[in-house]
Amino acid sequence: MDNVVTLVVLLLVVLFVVTVIIRTIRIVPQATAVIVERLGRYSRTLDAGLHFLVPFIDKVRANVDLREQVVSFPPQPVITSDNLVVSIDTVIYYQPTDPKSATYEIANYIQGIEQLTVTTLRNVIGSLDLEQTLTSRDQINGQLRGVLDEATGRWGIRVNRVELKAIDPPASVQDSMEKQMRAERDRRAAILNAEGLKQSQILTAEGEKQSSILRAEGAAQAAILRSQGEAKAITQVFDAIHRGDPDPKLLAYQYLQTLPQIAKGDANKVWIVPSELNDALKGFGSMFAAHGGTGPGSGAAPRPPREEPQTHFEEVVLEDPDEALRRARAEAEGATRDAEGATRLGRDG
Numbered sequence: 001m002d003n004v005v006t007l008v009v010l011l012l013v014v015l016f017v018v019t020v021i022i023r024t025i026r027i028v029p030q031a032t033a034v035i036v037e038r039l040g041r042y043s044r045t046l047d048a049g050l051h052f053l054v055p056f057i058d059k060v061r062a063n064v065d066l067r068e069q070v071v072s073f074p075p076q077p078v079i080t081s082d083n084l085v086v087s088i089d090t091v092i093y094y095q096p097t098d099p100k101s102a103t104y105e106i107a108n109y110i111q112g113i114e115q116l117t118v119t120t121l122r123n124v125i126g127s128l129d130l131e132q133t134l135t136s137r138d139q140i141n142g143q144l145r146g147v148l149d150e151a152t153g154r155w156g157i158r159v160n161r162v163e164l165k166a167i168d169p170p171a172s173v174q175d176s177m178e179k180q181m182r183a184e185r186d187r188r189a190a191i192l193n194a195e196g197l198k199q200s201q202i203l204t205a206e207g208e209k210q211s212s213i214l215r216a217e218g219a220a221q222a223a224i225l226r227s228q229g230e231a232k233a234i235t236q237v238f239d240a241i242h243r244g245d246p247d248p249k250l251l252a253y254q255y256l257q258t259l260p261q262i263a264k265g266d267a268n269k270v271w272i273v274p275s276e277l278n279d280a281l282k283g284f285g286s287m288f289a290a291h292g293g294t295g296p297g298s299g300a301a302p303r304p305p306r307e308e309p310q311t312h313f314e315e316v317v318l319e320d321p322d323e324a325l326r327r328a329r330a331e332a333e334g335a336t337r338d339a340e341g342a343t344r345l346g347r348d349g
Contacts, residue, residue: 023055033099035061045099064099068160071110075168076118078125080133084173088125089165090117092148098156105155113152117162120147130169137164210331 027050028034034046037059053060071094075087092113096102106112124143125133133140144162152159169177 020055023058024052026051026053026060031066033064033066033096035064035099035103037061042100042104062099062103064096064102066096066099068093068095071113072165073114073117075166076121078122080125080130081127082129084130085170086125086130086133087166087168088121090121090144091163091165092117092159093161093163094152094157094159096156097158101154101156109152109155109157112155113148113157113159116148116151117144120144130173134167134169137167140164213331 026034026046028046028048030048032048034051036043036046036053038054038057042061043058070091072089072091075089077085078088079085094113096109102109121140121144124140128136128140141162141164145159148159148162168174
């Protein structure tokens with residue numbers, strides 16, 4: 001019996017010693033602060049490392065995480081200045097800077113930050129209409145951060161950033177905004193299509209104009225070249241005839257060669273021989289009787305040489321086709337630039 005009592009007492013002593021050791025030694029992790037109270041009053045703040053406490057006298061009140069914290073608050077209904085209810089989600093980035101104040105100045109600083117954010121957000125949004133609320137996020141974030149930082153400073157909390165995660169207007173307003181945006185996009189598309197069609201028609205008209213000009217210039221140059229060629233051909237034939245000095249006999253022979261061509265064709269049933277043909281045939285017969293015409297043994301007096309006719313044709317100077325093409329292209333580019341400038345002025349206007 002005495003052995004059992006001794007064993008129990010020994011176990012109690014060991015348990016007491018272990019408890020004292022556990023209460024005496026305190027290891028604080030990095031980025032954590034421990035608030036210690038002695039006999040119910042604040043004693044000190046323990047930083048990271050190994051610390052020793054007085055058992056049953058010193059007591060750990062709270063462990064404060066010194067890292068930056070992120071907390072997302074649920075959507076809050078807020079009324080704008082134009083009496084529209086919008087739902088706003090907020091995200092707060094904060095960091096405890098004074099563990100003692102965060103422990104003793106406020107019971108729950110997370111709840112305090114949430115309520116302060118809601119009230120400040122309603123005050124800020126209440127002075128803005130819906131359009132300003134949707135387009136002024138940076139301004140709202142700045143005002144919220146200023147108010148929260150000032151109020152939470154005495155709590156030992158520093159608010160680093162405040163972000164509006166979502167701003168959701170009513171469903172009816174969203175539907176109206178979508179219709180307005182769709183109508184605006186349709187209007188812009190119609191304007192762009194009209195401008196494109198106008199530009200296309202302008203360029204097509206300018207192209208047809210320049211094409212017509214070039215075709216007309218080409219036809220004119222072709223006609224001039226043909227007329228010059230025909231003029232040169234006639235001049236050469238005329239000069240050849242006069243240099244050959246044909247007599248009536250040769251002309252009669254050519255006339256006889258032309259007669260079969262006149263008789264060709266089914267429509268030529270009757271054709272008339274002119275009276276001058278008799279004179280031509282007489283001359284042709286006398287030519288054969290003379291055995292060679294005006295040769296040395298013919299006995300006929302040689303005809304004196306006829307002077308060469310002096311023909312002068314004015315040379316026509318044509319414009320270079322390449323130069324005309326470049327000039328037409330330059331005019332087309334100038335008309336295109338004028339059309340683009342008029343379109344730009346109409347769009348800016």
